[in-house]
Amino acid sequence: MNEVMWAFGRASGIVSLGLFTLVLVFGVVSRSGRPLLGLPRFSVALVHRSTSLIALVFLVLHVGTLMLDPHAKLVLQDAVVPFISGWNPLWVGLGTVAFDLVIALVVTGLLRNRIGQRTFRAIHWAAYAMWPLAFAHALGSGTNAGDLLFEAFAWACAGAAVCAVIWRLSRGFAETSAARLGRV
Template identity: 80%
Template sequence: MNEVLWAFGRASGIVSLALLTAVLVLGIVSRSGRPLAGLPRFSVALVHRSTALTAVTFLVLHVGTLMLDPHAKLGLSDAVVPFVAGWNPFWVGLGTTAFDLVVALVVTGLLRHRLGQRAFRAIHWAAYALWPIAFAHALGSGTDAGSLWFQAYAWACAGAAASAVLWRLSAGFAETAAARFGRV
């Protein structure tokens, strides 16, 4: 049973990295107000939200499974308080920081209409910090971090995230008025 928990904890972490990458890319595309692969513009925002929900699900599975795994010995405080883990506190702490940022993004997403667009957007900028922190966690504490296949996988995710962010920062991004006013 321990091997199953460990394997599921690893797999859900690996899937979480890809999903967080997709959420970042889709969020940037959604903000641009442009269609994606034949989807209408409004659908990009819906796919972004659905992918974010799926990412959160896999992240909760990742953390929860490792909390149940007697080998990982991840406690509740390790999962919510950064840099206090008994094993590999720095790299696990980065994962905890990323998890805490995800919680903040989910809460503000749920309270978006009560917070107002400006506050929501200000907090949502944390997603740009979340991704590299999660990436560093994956490279630093992942069991498969040293393997060639995982390195290729992780750096492919990094390439997708970096490409999207560079596009976001470029003059060619030019978001539409609908995106600027949150109507995408």
């Protein structure tokens, strides 16, 4: 049973990395106001939200199964307080900071109407910090880090995330009403 928990913990972490990469990409596309693969703009935002929820489920499964696994010995404090883990404190700590940022993003997403659009957007920029922290956590603390297939997957995710961020920061991003109206 222990090996099943360990394997499920690792697998859910890998799936989380892929899903959070999609969340970042869909978020950038949604913000651009452009359609994606024939989907109307509002559908891109819905795909972004839905993928976010699925990614959150896999992240909770990742943390939860590692808390139940006697080999990982992850405790609640390790999951919410960075850099105190007895095992690999730096790499687990980076994952903890990423997890804490995800919690902040979820809470502000739920309170979006109460806190206002400006505050929501300001806090939502934390997603750009969360992703590289999660990526570093995956490469540094993951037992699959030496596996060629995992590394190819992780670096493909990194390539997609970097391309999306570069596009988001570029002059050609054109977050304008013309882009939102589909004239770009």
